[in-house]
Ligand SMILES: C[C@H](N)C(=O)N[C@@H](Cc1c[nH]cn1)C(=O)O
């Protein structure tokens with residue numbers, strides 16, 4: 001069933017939500033993206049409320065309109081408290097990739113659990129076990145807020161771990177101190193990926209409580225601490241709990257990706273997968289003096305860099321034979337759909353901070369991001385990287401690279417091709433070093449059906465809060481557990497992002513605009529109200 005559905009979906013690239021039913025609360029005609037960009041936050045919040053007020057007197061669903069109006073006012077009133085909540089979360093350096101930071105990842109789980117419990121949610125831990133002997137995986141939070149059998153139940157997922165960050169990488173501020181500039185940009189590791197969006201759900205609960213509003217749905221939560229490291233241990237939990245803790249789920253919502261640009265919100269129905277590898281080359285028993293041993297020993301770094309250049313060229317073409325054979329062919333229909341995308345190279349260049357794109361064609365660039373695989377070289381462990389000129393020959397180096405996978409690539413086949421290629425290329429080197437390639441983690445690509453009440457509710461909420469119809473997008477990044485949620489619950493999964501294309505997740509100076517955090521909190525809450533309104537299919 002899923003195989004069939006997927007085959008029908010893989011080539012679909014829908015850009016505008018033309019199929020969405022007209023929103024119950026339509027936005028002001030002034031809210032075009034261009035105009036939105038010029039609005040100050042206050043202006044926007046006020047016009048948002050005015051529109052609701054107008055609708056209060058004319059629309060059919062008086063209760064929802066009144067509730068949303070009160071909700072938006074409460075969110076605005078709590079802005080300072082919500083920013084403080086984000087500040088506290090960013091201050092906990094919950095980096096899942098660094099074993100020495102694991103206590104901080106656990107501290108983050110404890111902090112989040114306590115916050116949720118203070119808000120009245122019930123939360124339990126699931127312990128996925130050990131990552132490797134002596135290193136426990138952090139707990140997954142299974143939360144519930146409300147259990148009214150007459151209400152819909154929405155399962156929300158997010159992650160409380162973050163990517164590594166060091167000031168020396170080039171940050172303008174301390175990465176774990178939330179720093180807000182005059183334009184309301186909130187800099188800090190995890191601000192947009194994914195602490196801001198996760199806290200958005202907590203903010204939704206708090207604003208409803210403080211405004212004495214009935215919560216529109218039952219909320220089930222799954223917040224994990226290993227997403228940035230391949231969601232290790234999570235799949236097993238979902239497989240077990242889909243029919244237990246999460247059995248009432250009617251639909252799933254994930255807020256963990258980004259708008260295509262800076263002015264127009266989007267709903268996302270596709271992700272690339274990610275297969276992450278390491279390539280270890282070792283020889284000498286310890287690091288060596290290059291003056292004493294240079295020219296006399298087979299250097300691991302030389303072997304490694306030779307091998308790494310056989311993986312990909314500088315036009316982004318993957319050089320591993322067979323990789324492109326599994327990629328779903330590009331159809332004329334799909335090409336035509338890309339023609340309608342309102343998206344230019346300036347948007348990409350702004351987010352990139354340069355004009356060094358491989359192509360200068362926006363459609364081609366989007367296709368490369370969404371529907372073709374890519375291979376990135378990430379780094380070399382064990383290599384000398386500090387400033388200065390140290391004359392060392394590293395004894396063991398580990399190259400890191402990953403492949404973003406797309407429909408219809410089979411992950412086991414990708415790993416088989418990678419291994420065969422490295423073995424063949426290593427043999428050509430005629431080296432006496434030891435070379436090992438291994439898969440660190442992999443997660444599947446995902447493409448969903450956006451013609452569903454879950455997406456319609458989100459489209460209406462977006463139009464209400466942002467005053468513009470959202471784009472329907474796919475995403476180049478990966479959220480490894482998404483497909484598992486879809487398969488195990490059998491329910492529709494929607495990605496509803498909060499941040500924009502300029503947020504720089506994983507990079508230096510990661511940020512979330514305050515406006516997106518506050519309006520995003522309104523959006524998540526509104527979505528739950530519209531979900532309650534939508535007729536279930
Ligand atoms: C899109 C999401 N916010 C994200 O950043 N996902 C990571 C997940 C990951 C890490 N290793 C493998 N997958 C990403 O796309 O890199």
Ligand SMILES: [Zn+2]
Pocket residue numbers: 159193194227256
């Ligand atoms: Zn994320």
Ligand SMILES: [Zn+2]
Pocket residue numbers: 163193228505506
């Ligand atoms: Zn991330």
